[in-house]
Amino acid sequence: MQQLETDYLVIGTGAIGMTFVDTMLDETDATFIMVDRHHMPGGHWNDAYPFVRLHQPSAFYGVASTELGSNRIDETGSNQGYYELASGPEISAYFEKLMRERFLPTGRVQYFPMCNYEGNKTFQSLLSGKQYTVKVNKKIVDATFFNTTVPSMHKRSFEVATEITCIPPNDLPRIAVNHKRFTVLGGGKTSMDTCVWLLDNGADPDSITWVCPRDSWVMNRKSTQPGVDFFETTVGGFADNLDAMRDAASVEDLFLRMEASETMLRVDQTVTPTMFHYATLSAGELEQLRRIKNVVRGQRVERIEAGQMVMTNGEAVPANEQTLYIDCTARAVVLEEDEPTKTVFQGDLITLQVVFAPLLTYSAAVIAYVEANFETDKEKNSLCTPVQLADTPAEWMPSTLGNMWNSFNWSQNKELRRWTDQCRLNPNAAAIREGAGKEPAHKELIGRIRQNSMPAMMNVQKLIAESNSS
Numbered sequence: 001m002q003q004l005e006t007d008y009l010v011i012g013t014g015a016i017g018m019t020f021v022d023t024m025l026d027e028t029d030a031t032f033i034m035v036d037r038h039h040m041p042g043g044h045w046n047d048a049y050p051f052v053r054l055h056q057p058s059a060f061y062g063v064a065s066t067e068l069g070s071n072r073i074d075e076t077g078s079n080q081g082y083y084e085l086a087s088g089p090e091i092s093a094y095f096e097k098l099m100r101e102r103f104l105p106t107g108r109v110q111y112f113p114m115c116n117y118e119g120n121k122t123f124q125s126l127l128s129g130k131q132y133t134v135k136v137n138k139k140i141v142d143a144t145f146f147n148t149t150v151p152s153m154h155k156r157s158f159e160v161a162t163e164i165t166c167i168p169p170n171d172l173p174r175i176a177v178n179h180k181r182f183t184v185l186g187g188g189k190t191s192m193d194t195c196v197w198l199l200d201n202g203a204d205p206d207s208i209t210w211v212c213p214r215d216s217w218v219m220n221r222k223s224t225q226p227g228v229d230f231f232e233t234t235v236g237g238f239a240d241n242l243d244a245m246r247d248a249a250s251v252e253d254l255f256l257r258m259e260a261s262e263t264m265l266r267v268d269q270t271v272t273p274t275m276f277h278y279a280t281l282s283a284g285e286l287e288q289l290r291r292i293k294n295v296v297r298g299q300r301v302e303r304i305e306a307g308q309m310v311m312t313n314g315e316a317v318p319a320n321e322q323t324l325y326i327d328c329t330a331r332a333v334v335l336e337e338d339e340p341t342k343t344v345f346q347g348d349l350i351t352l353q354v355v356f357a358p359l360l361t362y363s364a365a366v367i368a369y370v371e372a373n374f375e376t377d378k379e380k381n382s383l384c385t386p387v388q389l390a391d392t393p394a395e396w397m398p399s400t401l402g403n404m405w406n407s408f409n410w411s412q413n414k415e416l417r418r419w420t421d422q423c424r425l426n427p428n429a430a431a432i433r434e435g436a437g438k439e440p441a442h443k444e445l446i447g448r449i450r451q452n453s454m455p456a457m458m459n460v461q462k463l464i465a466e467s468n469s470s
């Protein structure tokens with residue numbers, strides 16, 4: 001067993017572990033050991049399907065110190081007119097380069113890829129079996145809390161007969177050419193990306209069946225853009241959401257109001273969605289998805305056999321025997337049901353979580369800044385209340401209140417406010433930097449936000465209480 005020593009032992013070199021260390025390198029003189037089972041930093045992005053892209057603009061994803069992409073606006077495709085969205089390979093390359101060119105040259109980071117952390121400050125090489133034990137002078141940082149799974153990693157919850165071809169989307173570009181009919185399984189963003197990929201690449205909409213157990217409300221990409229040019233759709237979108245929060249009589253009414261102001265979208269306007277996972281679509285992607293008419297709603301697949309899918313309610317849905325099934329049923333984030341959030345700072349343990357949903361990397365950077373610049377756990381936790389990621393439309397409400405509460409607390413500390421205002425991961429930082437807020441239209445929006453925040457929060461608390469008691 002080899003003995004090592006460090007200030008911080010970081011488990012996981014996915015996006016949040018990397019972002020935490022990046023900010024800590026700037027804010028402290030500490031040393032770090034980073035351990036991960038993967039061969040490269042970037043976590044699940046290394047296992048992603050080839051046509052994956054960020055939901056949000058690259059402009060405010062990644063670590064705080066280093067731009068991801070080149071801040072350009074796409075001129076073609078379904079993201080036309082909006083800030084670029086990094087692909088999976090771009091994100092993996094970005095984190096790999098950060099490790100090689102920024103972290104390791106400081107001499108303060110030791111990186112152990114292909115190693116499994118086994119608890120109790122020990123880890124083991126997955127290749128040689130060599131064991132390491134670490135003397136941790138300050139803290140252990142758990143950057144594995146979200147347990148992110150992607151289709152290529154997960155275990156299917158349904159049976160597939162041997163003569164059926166059922167693949168993760170990772171294999172789709174290679175295998176699609178051998179098939180004329182496609183069934184996409186799952187209702188989340190991966191299934192939406194897969195349907196859009198098939199249509200963008202020329203598949204006939206009638207050749208696609210979409211098994212969508214739950215319809216989803218999705219965020220409109222036009223209201224998630226950074227910078228002064230999008231101030232009226234992004235900050236204006238937030239102002240519209242506050243109006244909806246202030247006036248809504250129920251969760252359903254809240255989402256209908258947000259749909260009316262175009263901050264929320266749904267594929268089929270005759271269906272009331274029961275899921276909300278922060279998926280984001282542009283109007284172009286939505287139009288593509290609406291071309292698919294064979295949608296099997298409200299049920300999950302239990303078994304796929306030659307000529308039919310047997311659903312969990314026992315119903316048999318006929319299927320063409322040549323169909324290619326694409327399994328998009330992995331839940332990206334798998335939280336413990338009995339412990340969906342944890343206190344972030346607990347003695348010698350930091351558990352990285354979301355403190356501004358759904359922005360995981362901004363959250364990890366804020367937690368690092370707070371760790372570096374505040375003294376007691378009490379003070380640190382008061383600035384980093386975990387925000388639970390939503391699964392349903394009703395859960396959008398506490399998650400949005402959590403964001404508002406944390407942002408308000410950050411704004412009350414002069415130094416923290418100065419830092420968040422310039423942090424590239426803060427979606428509003430670009431607009432602040434570009435001098436937004438001075439024009440009369442901007443002032444009017446800011447005024448509306450100030451005026452409506454409190455009534456909106458109060459009404460939403462009432463709706464949360466009602467939805468908890470029903």
Ligand SMILES: Cc1cc2nc3c(=O)[nH]c(=O)nc-3n(C[C@H](O)[C@H](O)[C@H](O)COP(=O)(O)OP(=O)(O)OC[C@H]3O[C@@H](n4cnc5c(N)ncnc54)[C@H](O)[C@@H]3O)c2cc1C
Pocket residue numbers: 011012013014015016017035036037038042043044045052053054055056057061115116117118143144145146147148149150332358359360361
């Ligand atoms: C398709 C897709 C699109 C997304 N788009 C966005 C987006 O636009 N914006 C956004 O904010 N978020 C997005 N997300 C959410 C995304 O999950 C996060 O952005 C982020 O990449 C998650 O990083 P992580 O570090 O929490 O997890 P992971 O990437 O899972 O990293 C955790 C790491 O910990 C390692 N690990 C776990 N246990 C151990 C152990 N015992 N020993 C050693 N190593 C261990 C794993 O090997 C892994 O590398 C998206 C997610 C998906 C699936």
